[in-house]
Structure formats: structure tokens, C-alpha cells
Amino acid sequence: MKTQSIFPKSRPGVSGASIIDADFDTGPTDASWFDPADVREDSIGLPEMSEVDVVRHFTNLSRAAHGVDNGPYPLGSCTMKYNPKRNDVLSTLDGFAHAHPRQPEPTLQGLWDMMLELQEFIAEITGMDFVSLQPAAGAHGEFAGLLAIRRHFEQLHHDRNIILIPDSAHGTNPASAAMVGYQCKIIPTTSDGMMDLDAMEHHLDQRVAGLMLTNPSTLGLFDENIQKIAEKIHANGSLLYYDGANLNAIMGITRPGDMGFDVVHINTHKTLSTPHGGGGPGAGPVGVKAFLEKYLPAPVIRRIHGRAAPDDNRPMSAGRVKSFFGHVEVLLRAYCYILTNGADGLRTASENAVLNANYMRARLADLLPPVFAQRCMHECLLSGGSLKVNAFDFVKRLIDFGVHPPTLVGAGCVHFAKEYDAAMLIEPTESESRISLDFIIEQFRRVAREAAVAPYMIETAPHTTDVAKIIKDQNAWIQLLEATKY
Amino acid sequence: MDEKNPVNGYNVHTLKDRREMLDAIGLSSIDDLFSQIPSEIRLHRPLNLPPAQSEWELDKRLHALAAQNATTRTHLSLLGGGAYEHYIPAVVPTLTARGEYLTAYTPYQPEMSQGILRVLHDFQIVMGRMLGLPAVNCSVYDGATALAEAAWMACSITNRRHVVVTEALWPEYSQVLNTYMRGRNVTVSVIPTDAMTGSMDLEKLAGSLKDTPAAAVLTQTPNGYGVLEPIEHISKMCHSCGTLSNVSCYPMMLGCLKAPGKQGADIVTCEGQSLGLALNGGGPYLGVMATHEDNIKFLPGRIVGECDDLKMEKALALVKESREQHVARDKATSHICSNQALLAMRILVYLSAVGEHGFQKISRLNASKAHYICERLCELPGVRRTHTGHFFNEFLLDLPCETAPLLVTLQKQGIFGGIDFSRLYPNSDRKLLLAVTETKSKTELDRITDVFRRAIAELGGVIRS
Numbered sequence: 001m002k003t004q005s006i007f008p009k010s011r012p013g014v015s016g017a018s019i020i021d022a023d024f025d026t027g028p029t030d031a032s033w034f035d036p037a038d039v040r041e042d043s044i045g046l047p048e049m050s051e052v053d054v055v056r057h058f059t060n061l062s063r064a065a066h067g068v069d070n071g072p073y074p075l076g077s078c079t080m081k082y083n084p085k086r087n088d089v090l091s092t093l094d095g096f097a098h099a100h101p102r103q104p105e106p107t108l109q110g111l112w113d114m115m116l117e118l119q120e121f122i123a124e125i126t127g128m129d130f131v132s133l134q135p136a137a138g139a140h141g142e143f144a145g146l147l148a149i150r151r152h153f154e155q156l157h158h159d160r161n162i163i164l165i166p167d168s169a170h171g172t173n174p175a176s177a178a179m180v181g182y183q184c185k186i187i188p189t190t191s192d193g194m195m196d197l198d199a200m201e202h203h204l205d206q207r208v209a210g211l212m213l214t215n216p217s218t219l220g221l222f223d224e225n226i227q228k229i230a231e232k233i234h235a236n237g238s239l240l241y242y243d244g245a246n247l248n249a250i251m252g253i254t255r256p257g258d259m260g261f262d263v264v265h266i267n268t269h270k271t272l273s274t275p276h277g278g279g280g281p282g283a284g285p286v287g288v289k290a291f292l293e294k295y296l297p298a299p300v301i302r303r304i305h306g307r308a309a310p311d312d313n314r315p316m317s318a319g320r321v322k323s324f325f326g327h328v329e330v331l332l333r334a335y336c337y338i339l340t341n342g343a344d345g346l347r348t349a350s351e352n353a354v355l356n357a358n359y360m361r362a363r364l365a366d367l368l369p370p371v372f373a374q375r376c377m378h379e380c381l382l383s384g385g386s387l388k389v390n391a392f393d394f395v396k397r398l399i400d401f402g403v404h405p406p407t408l409v410g411a412g413c414v415h416f417a418k419e420y421d422a423a424m425l426i427e428p429t430e431s432e433s434r435i436s437l438d439f440i441i442e443q444f445r446r447v448a449r450e451a452a453v454a455p456y457m458i459e460t461a462p463h464t465t466d467v468a469k470i471i472k473d474q475n476a477w478i479q480l481l482e483a484t485k486y
Numbered sequence: 487m488d489e490k491n492p493v494n495g496y497n498v499h500t501l502k503d504r505r506e507m508l509d510a511i512g513l514s515s516i517d518d519l520f521s522q523i524p525s526e527i528r529l530h531r532p533l534n535l536p537p538a539q540s541e542w543e544l545d546k547r548l549h550a551l552a553a554q555n556a557t558t559r560t561h562l563s564l565l566g567g568g569a570y571e572h573y574i575p576a577v578v579p580t581l582t583a584r585g586e587y588l589t590a591y592t593p594y595q596p597e598m599s600q601g602i603l604r605v606l607h608d609f610q611i612v613m614g615r616m617l618g619l620p621a622v623n624c625s626v627y628d629g630a631t632a633l634a635e636a637a638w639m640a641c642s643i644t645n646r647r648h649v650v651v652t653e654a655l656w657p658e659y660s661q662v663l664n665t666y667m668r669g670r671n672v673t674v675s676v677i678p679t680d681a682m683t684g685s686m687d688l689e690k691l692a693g694s695l696k697d698t699p700a701a702a703v704l705t706q707t708p709n710g711y712g713v714l715e716p717i718e719h720i721s722k723m724c725h726s727c728g729t730l731s732n733v734s735c736y737p738m739m740l741g742c743l744k745a746p747g748k749q750g751a752d753i754v755t756c757e758g759q760s761l762g763l764a765l766n767g768g769g770p771y772l773g774v775m776a777t778h779e780d781n782i783k784f785l786p787g788r789i790v791g792e793c794d795d796l797k798m799e800k801a802l803a804l805v806k807e808s809r810e811q812h813v814a815r816d817k818a819t820s821h822i823c824s825n826q827a828l829l830a831m832r833i834l835v836y837l838s839a840v841g842e843h844g845f846q847k848i849s850r851l852n853a854s855k856a857h858y859i860c861e862r863l864c865e866l867p868g869v870r871r872t873h874t875g876h877f878f879n880e881f882l883l884d885l886p887c888e889t890a891p892l893l894v895t896l897q898k899q900g901i902f903g904g905i906d907f908s909r910l911y912p913n914s915d916r917k918l919l920l921a922v923t924e925t926k927s928k929t930e931l932d933r934i935t936d937v938f939r940r941a942i943a944e945l946g947g948v949i950r951s
């Protein structure tokens with residue numbers, strides 16, 4: 001059945017949870033309160049429903065959705081790991097949920113203590129000296145980090161306005177750079193999946209402020225040249241920015257700070273298990289090496305006279321990026337996740353994430369050969385080029401068998417060059433057991449078998465969802481391929 | 487590496503699984519998986535983090551932290567300033583906590599996400615009705631970034647690189663605006679407010695618009711002094727100069743007051759927190775943006791729209807993606823990728839749960855309770871409202887004593903008495919900003935008035951002439 005909008009279900013005169021307060025006039029708006037010209041005369045158009053009908057409406061709609069709670073979600077680059085239930089409960093305790101951000105500072109000591117500790121945890125995990133928890137998501141962390149870089153060069157009176165970005169970078173990288181006022185220069189990827197070092201050097205001059213890199217990259221590969229890259233970038237007086245979307249591969253194994261990165265953002269909704277909520281909210285803590293600390297957005301949480309407290313007195317700051325202190329509820333979940341895991345648990349998470357991706361890569365190699373020879377990290381890019389159907393149709397059929405499709409080019413989360421237009425980026429995450437991985441693998445095989453005998457079943461998939469295959473994607477697909485050419 | 491297997495409920499593999507999987511890959515140890523990572527940059531020690539905690543230990547620790555915070559539940563709070571304590575019906579968190587919503591990613595696969603897409607589509611419709619303009623996105627980070635993104639939208643639409651903004655923005659909003667505009671090379675000029683009414687100085691605005699062509703005038707209503715702005719008038723002034731009228735509003739007022747979009751505003755934004763979101767110590771909240779259909783291609787963020795499926799039946803999907811970062815990259819309208827979708831869902835559930843009449847009633851309760859206590863407090867010696875302009879549920883008072891010690895005294899009686907205005911704006915001694923919502927009963931408001939009376943008397947307020 002198709003989903004229904006709530007509005008036609010409205011039955012005026014029926015209403016759920018309104019508040020009654022007999023002490024106050026709930027009749028028409030008092031004429032003296034407002035300018036009569038401003039007073040609302042018509043209705044807004046909100047639905048009116050009994051509470052039970054509201055509950056049924058949203059409960060039934062939820063049946064036409066798929067979360068990690070429902071089944072495997074190997075959506076490459078998005079790290080759809082299990083979102084622990086204890087974190088749902090512990091992030092919404094009254095002491096946090098009902099705390100007003102403008103309360104006197106000493107009345108929020110629990111908040112400051114948590115934030116300071118979390119800053120320190122993330123600094124340790126990423127190998128940075130200082131972390132700000134203010135940014136609202138990964139892209140916002142990029143923005144704050146790039147602002148710090150810009151401020152740094154402004155202070156040095158260096159006129160650097162170019163950011164280098166590999167062609168495999170996520171779209172938020174160039175978009176954030178543009179918002180900070182940078183021009184982007186795109187570095188191609190070599191056929192073995194590494195950033196093209198020669199091309200990078202070619203672009204490296206005194207106008208370059210920095211290079212934004214994801215390592216492991218969005219192609220699932222660890223860039224072995226990272227030390228060389230860092231050396232060259234720094235020798236040029238430029239800075240190195242780490243997009244931490246793929247940090248899930250390396251927790252406790254290596255750290256961006258030790259690789260030579262100067263600025264790092266992470267996505268708590270990827271690496272640190274906070275739920276993505278069908279689109280957000282996430283959180284995008286940004287970490288920097290000590291020399292950039294003064295440029296982080298105000299306020300930051302520090303120890304002041306032995307107590308954690310927000311510090312607003314930051315004359316060198318590159319500015320504020322959102323109201324208040326950050327996504328507290330989300331950050332609490334990340335905090336719980338780190339405490340639950342400890343050092344061993346985080347390392348095991350990364351080990352298992354990389355193990356799972358390599359297991360899938362190995363077990364699917366005959367069907368979907370890896371695009372790159374190098375072993376993958378937490379996600380693998382596999383080629384659908386030898387399938388009997390196109391990759392877009394192929395993955396839609398997985399939906400019928402309870403598996404969320406992997407990431408494809410133009411799917412909204414990552415960017416691949418045109419050569420990889422039939423490739424699939426599969427990120428099982430550490431949350432899938434071997435039984436689950438074998439199940440996912442079997443669904444891929446089943447679809448491949450079907451492709452040989454009944455391709456129309458695949459071309460018209462999915463068949464078990466509320467709606468049939470959505471056409472707009474087919475057109476968007478072509479447009480995207482056009483649009484993503486450099 | 488030694489074989490260990492932490493048990494924390496999140497590790498899904500036995501040691502045997504791991505060995506067999508390594509076999510399948512053709513590797514002999516977990517370490518081999520990471521052989522591409524040069525040894526010099528490896529961390530050859532465990533991360534320095536506290537030891538892993540079992541669920542009950544974690545539970546104790548979080549409860550202990552939470553207990554260190556006072557809240558709007560432990561105190562009677564008159565705090566506002568852009569975040570408001572409103573009642574949240576239980577259906578709101580209950581329904582949005584469903585795993586199908588909570589643990590999904592952005593609906594990149596529309597066929598298996600019609601439920602989420604439907605909720606977000608209805609959210610867009612409901613916010614379009616609330617704000618009075620039809621084209622709404624699926625949310626941005628918060629009210630402040632919504633204001634800043636809308637300013638850049640106006641620059642793109644008008645091809646101008648200058649915006650005019652009221653001085654009476656929440657200070658965080660103007661800081662965020664400045665951060666966002668600096669990178670885009672947009673200049674910002676500030677229009678003062680009229681000292682008596684507290685609303686925008688329209689003469690100064692006219693002068694500014696004449697001097698420099700502006701992409702938009704950014705108005706906040708109620709403004710940072712709680713005063714409602716004449717949106718219709720400001721919008722007319724804008725339009726006569728080819729300037730857009732951008733309005734950032736407090737959506738709770740919309741049960742009593744006309745939608746800014748119906749009063750000539752071209753881009754309306756708001757902080758959605760008051761519509762069913764917990765205060766959460768400052769976040770996550772969400773920014774809502776609404777504009778005319780013609781401006782859609784300038785909107786940042788996700789948009790859900792109708793399209794056809796293979797059977798030529800109507801379905802929902804993310805649409806108009808050519809604006810977005812994954813397609814347009816450095817030319818995108820914004821970098822936003824993850825947004826505040828779950829909170830958008832909360833807003834739809836909230837507005838559906840309270841319904842048309844319920845919402846209007848709640849909105850009126852806010853206004854009537856605020857006007858009630860404002861009158862009571864202004865009866866106290868030396869206390870008066872700073873401005874004459876109309877207000878909704880937040881207002882600024884001139885005090886006969888210093889603000890800080892008054893707030894300390896009130897806090898000792900279990901009351902967060904409002905915001906010391908000098909913390910928001912410079913040169914505003916002896917001023918207090920108070921917000922009152924539907925959550926305060928008459929008994930509580932009378933008690934608060936009483937405590938104020940005694941506190942002011944105690945502090946020996948010198949009555950100003």
C-alpha cells in the first residue's frame with residue numbers, strides 16, 4: 001500500500017495533546033497584545049487527530065522504512081553500524097534533556113565535564129591536540145576546520161586561497177571550501193586508486209592553503225603515500241586536512257595526527273555509533289594541532305580554575321558556526337560509546353570492520369571483482385561491470401531480500417569518477433556477524449543468478465516495497481554522470 | 487598480535503569466526519589486514535582511554551553527570567533567548583524513537599524509505615503553512631545557520647553581495663552570520679532599533695537601503711528584545727529597492743500571529759526547537775527555511791518531492807539534487823549533507839499531536855501568561871518594560887537594581903529568573919530578559935512575582951526617576 005499524507009486524515013474538532021489551563025483565557029487573542037494588522041485571522045492548516053490516530057499513522061509509516069535495527073545496511077561511506085540502545089536512554093536523562101543552554105554556567109557542571117572529557121577522548125583517538133564539539137555534522141566540521149586554516153594564513157599574511165581536493169572526495173569537501181572562500185583544484189586518482197602525487201605537486205604552489213584528504217579514501221583504500229604527501233604539503237607551507245568520515249577503519253591502529261594531519265573532523269554518526277535519524281542530526285567534532293587551537297570556534301570547553309567551563313574569550317577565533325555548544329544529545333551518545341568500548345573495544349571495532357569488508361570482497365570476487373588490487377580497509381569497491389544487468393538495477397533487487405543497497409555513483413553520498421560508474425561501495429561495518437555477512441553475500445549471488453535467467457525481475461525491482469522502482473533516479477543518474485565530469 | 491576478544495555486546499565475532507574469515511581472505515592474522523599502513527605512523531600502544539564500562543557502570547556514570555546539572559525541571563525557569571521550555575507530549579519522543587526512523591540513513595533508496603520520505607514531505611508542507619511560504623527544505627543545522635544560509639540565498643538570487651541586518655538578532659545568530667558571510671565575501675551592515683519601541687529603526691533602514699543596494703534585510707521577530715517587528719512594512723521597503731525580506735521568527739507565535747510569508751517576507755527561517763524538541767543543553771535543534779517556489783533552486787539541503795515510479799504511480803524521493811554538494815560540489819547552494827531529519831519528524835508529530843486548535847491554544851497561553859506576569863512585575867517599584875513595542879512571550883525589563891545579584895537571589899529560591907541582558911548585548915546594565923511559556927501555572931507565576939518583589943526590596947533597588 002502507498003503511504004498516505006497525514007493531512008487528509010484530519011477531522012476538525014478532534015485533537016490530541018493540547019494543554020488546558022483554566023486560569024488563563026483561552027478565548028480569542030487579546031486585542032491589546034498585538035498590532036491588529038498582525039493578528040492571525042485564518043487557520044494554519046494543521047491536522048487535527050486523536051492521539052491514537054497519530055500513533056497509528058506514524059507507526060504504520062515506519063513500516064515503510066529501513067534502519068540498522070531492521071537489517072543489514074552496507075551503505076559505503078556511511079558506516080551504518082549498530083546504534084546502541086543504552087545510548088538512547090542515557091542521552092535523554094532529565095539532567096541533560098531539560099537543561100537550558102542559557103542557564104548560569106555553574107548549574108551545568110555535568111554538561112561541561114562530559115564535553116571536556118569527550119574532547120579529550122576524541123583528541124586521543126585522532127591524535128590531535130585540541131577538539132571543538134560545536135559543529136553540527138561532518139560538513140560543518142569541515143567548515144570550522146577550514147575556517148581555522150584560513151585564519152592561520154590571515155595571521156601570517158599569506159595570501160593562500162586554493163584548496164586541493166582529490167576527485168574521489170565527498171561533495172561536502174569542495175562545497176565547504178567554497179563557503180570559506182577557497183578555490184578548489186581537483187587532483188585525479190591513479191589507476192591503483194591512490195591520489196596522483198605528481199598531479200598534486202604540479203598544483204602545489206604558494207597559493208595553496210591546504211589539501212583535504214580522506215584516508216582511507218572513499219574508494220576504501222589506505223593511501224600508502226600519506227607520509228610523502230604530508231611532507232610535501234608541509235614543505236610548501238600548506239596544511240593537511242583530514243576528512244574523518246572513514247575513521248572507522250583505523251581506531252587504535254593509526255591516527256590522523258600521527259599521519260601528519262593538522263586538522264581533523266569526525267562524524268559521530270559514522271564512527272561513534274550515533275544514529276543518523278533518517279538524515280540527521282549528526283555531530284562533527286573538529287580537532288586541530290596546537291598551533292591552530294586559538295582559531296577554533298568560540299566557545300570551547302576548557303578547564304578554568306580547575307573546573308570544566310565554556311570559554312568565550314577567544315579573540316583569535318575564526319568565529320562561531322552555530323548557536324550554543326554543539327549537539328549535546330548526540331555527543332552524549334558518542335561519549336557513551338567510547339566509554340563502553342574502551343581502547344580495546346574501539347580497536348576491535350575497527351579490526352572487525354576491516355575484516356568484514358575484506359571478507360565480503362574475497363567472497364564476492366568471482367562475481368564482482370574488486371576495482372583495485374590493493375586490499376581494502378573498512379569498505380570495498382567492487383565492479384559490477386561483468387553483471388548481466390546494470391548495477392543500478394542489480395542493487396535495487398537486494399531490497400526485496402532485506403538488504404539495503406550499497407553505495408553507487410551519484411547515490412547522494414560519495415563521488416566517483418565516471419570510470420567507476422558500475423562500481424559498488426560496500427561497507428558492512430563491524431556490526432554484521434559472519435552469519436549476517438554470509439546472508440548478504442548470498443543475496444548478491446541470488447540476484448546474480450537471477451540476472452542470468454530472469455533479468456526483467458531485476459530491471460523492474462524492487463517488487464516488495466510500497467512503490468515500484470523510482471524513475472527519477474534513472475534520469476538523475478545520467479545527469480549526475482554528466483555533472484560529475486571534470 | 488595476541489588473540490583477545492573484548493565482550494561488550496558490540497563485538498559480533500568469536501575468535502573462531504575471525505580465524506575462519508581470515509582464512510577465507512587468505513590472511514593469517516588480523517594484523518595483516520593493516521599491512522598497507524606504514525609502521526612509522528602506527529600507534530604501537532593502546533589508546534589512552536578509560537577502561538571499558540559495563541552498561542550498569544555507564545548508567546551510574548551518566549546519572550551522576552546528569553545530577554550535576556540543574557534544569558528547567560529542578561527550577562522554575564524564565565529563560566529564553568532563542569531556546570524555550572515548551573511541553574512535549576509523550577507521543578513525540580515515543581514515535582520518533584522507532585528504530586525504523588532513528589537508525590536509518592538519509593533516504594537515498596526511496597523505494598525502501600517511503601515512510602521517512604512521507605514524514606519529511608508532510609513536514610515540508612506543515613512548515614510551509616506555518617511560515618506562509620510553500621517551498622521548504624528538510625531542515626538545516628539550527629535557526630542561526632538557517633538565517634545565514636538564507637542570507638546567502640538572497641545574495642545568489644539578487645546577485646548582490648551586501649546584506650542589512652537588525653542589531654537585535656540573538657548574538658549567536660549575528661556571530662554565525664558573520665562567520666558565514668566572511669567566506670562568501672558578503673558585507674553586513676547593522677541597523678539599530680528605535681530606543682523607545684524596541685523595533686527596527688525604519689528611517690535608518692530606508693537610508694541604508696538607499697546608500698547600498700542590499701540583497702536582503704534580515705529581520706528577527708520577535709527580536710532580541712522580545713519586540714515584534716513590522717514585517718509587512720519592512721518587506722514593502724525591501725521590495726521597493728529590489729531587496730529581499732528575510733525573516734527569522736519564533737514559530738510558537740504563529741498560533742496568534744500572521745505568518746511572515748503572508749506579510750511579504752521572501753525567505754522565512756526559524757529555529758524549530760520550540761515545536762516538540764527538548765532543550766538538550768543547546769542542541770540538537772533544527773533550522774527551517776521556507777521561500778517562494780521560484781527560489782527553490784537556491785535553497786540549501788535536501789528536498790523531498792513527488793515523482794513517478796515505474797508503474798507511473800506517485801512516489802516520493804529526494805529531488806532537485808542539482809543544487810546539492812554531491813552534484814554541484816563547489817558550486818552547491820550549501821555544503822549541508824546530514825541535516826536534522828529526525829527532529830523534522832518530531833516537529834510533524836508534535837504539530838499533529840496538538841493539532842490546529844491545540845497549537846493555537848498553546849500559542850495564546852504563551853502570550854497571555856507572559857502578558858500577565860509582565861503586568862505583575864511592572865507593578866513592582868522601579869520595574870518597567872524597556873520598550874513600548876508589542877511582544878509575544880518574551881520581554882525586556884528595566885530593573886531598579888543590578889541584574890546579577892537579583893538572579894542569584896532568585897536562583898536561591900529555585901528560580902531561573904531570566905537572562906542578564908548584559909550577557910547578550912553590551913551596555914545593558916540593570917536589564918533582564920524574561921520568557922514565559924505555557925509551562926508555568928498561575929500559582930507559579932504569582933510565586934515568581936512574589937520572590938521578585940522580596941528580592942528587589944532586599945537588594946535595596948534605587949528607584950530611577
Ligand SMILES: Cc1ncc(COP(=O)(O)O)c(C=O)c1O
Nearest residue numbers: 077137138139170172245823824
Ligand atoms: C567522506 C565523507 N565526507 C564528508 C561527509 C559529510 O558528512 P555529514 O553528512 O556528516 O555532513 C560524508 C558523509 O556522507 C562522507 O562520507
